[in-house]
Amino acid sequence: MLAALALAVAGGIVPFATSSADAATSGDVAQLLAKVDRLQAQVDRAEHRYARSFTSVTQSVSRAISADQASNAAEVQAANAQTQLLDRVRGLYESGGPLEAYAQLLETGDITSSLDRTMLASHVVSAQVADVHAVQQRAAVAQHAARRAEHNEHVRIVTVAVIERAASHVAALLAHQRKLLASANQALAAVQQANATLTEQTAHFSSIGTAAAANTSGLKILPPSQEYLSLYQSAASYCSGLSWTILAAIGQVESGHGRNDGPSYAGAMGPMQFEPSTFEAYAIDGDRDGVKNIDDPADAIYTAANYLCANGAGRGGSALYNAIWHYNHADWYVSMVENLASLYATAYA
Numbered sequence: 001m002l003a004a005l006a007l008a009v010a011g012g013i014v015p016f017a018t019s020s021a022d023a024a025t026s027g028d029v030a031q032l033l034a035k036v037d038r039l040q041a042q043v044d045r046a047e048h049r050y051a052r053s054f055t056s057v058t059q060s061v062s063r064a065i066s067a068d069q070a071s072n073a074a075e076v077q078a079a080n081a082q083t084q085l086l087d088r089v090r091g092l093y094e095s096g097g098p099l100e101a102y103a104q105l106l107e108t109g110d111i112t113s114s115l116d117r118t119m120l121a122s123h124v125v126s127a128q129v130a131d132v133h134a135v136q137q138r139a140a141v142a143q144h145a146a147r148r149a150e151h152n153e154h155v156r157i158v159t160v161a162v163i164e165r166a167a168s169h170v171a172a173l174l175a176h177q178r179k180l181l182a183s184a185n186q187a188l189a190a191v192q193q194a195n196a197t198l199t200e201q202t203a204h205f206s207s208i209g210t211a212a213a214a215n216t217s218g219l220k221i222l223p224p225s226q227e228y229l230s231l232y233q234s235a236a237s238y239c240s241g242l243s244w245t246i247l248a249a250i251g252q253v254e255s256g257h258g259r260n261d262g263p264s265y266a267g268a269m270g271p272m273q274f275e276p277s278t279f280e281a282y283a284i285d286g287d288r289d290g291v292k293n294i295d296d297p298a299d300a301i302y303t304a305a306n307y308l309c310a311n312g313a314g315r316g317g318s319a320l321y322n323a324i325w326h327y328n329h330a331d332w333y334v335s336m337v338e339n340l341a342s343l344y345a346t347a348y349a
Helices: 002-010 020-094 098-108 111-155 160-182 189-214 226-236 244-255 276-282 297-310 317-327 331-347
Strands: none
Touching (some): 020 111, 020 189, 160 189, 189 331, 226 244, 226 297, 244 297, 276 297, 297 317, 317 331
């Protein structure tokens, strides 16, 4: 649409003076609107990626959970194969295997009969062992593949950093459009229409986060390790009134409980994704080793509890909402954390 507006300006449909100087101005406006139009196409794509990033957060957790379940199932299969082998061999030897043949030889002295029976039993045992070994090998291959898939899915867990990066890209494109249009003649109808389109696109950008906050049907909890679970629970006691489930929810969306805790595009670090300056201001030595380390799970989780508490999280209600909002300035983030916390409370009741 903006391309058509640019052509209208270039073709003189929008009225302005026709002096040579104004003709140059007409050309400048046409070029500006053409740039805005190209940016608009980029905004459309960027907003689509932004909307999709919310879904990616829930889908990646679902894939990771499925991979965990498959890995656990493969381990059970391998263990069962080993048990099957032991049971079959024990059964053969206890009911007519070589040991019985040897006992019969001592009692009767019939060497020929006992040897024949021993060879037959050994042959049967060998066949059974080979059969179960094949099952074990298949189970081991499945277990290795499941563990590799589990690792890969944990690495690919999508966190809020992905959402923020997508949102930042959209915001930068909209700001660029806004700057271009601010330099144009606001009296021109084409520029006014472009501004109106920009306003609509900005409103649509805001609505994406609102819609994501309202739609929580795909949220699932990602079970933390025993270490992280213990830290969430113990750190919560540092802030009277704060539930450990809030810390667990933040730990999940920020880093997948430490599975994906690399520095974000904005410089946030560690399992609770603190900016270094914020961590320094609120740091707690959670494991009491004398060092406050942003990458250490104990220090990071205790520091998160301290930061939330400093912003009123222990008082609950709107104060808790405000504290979570201070952790990440987005309403959709608060809704995501609160809904996940509710799921944790139910799962670990």
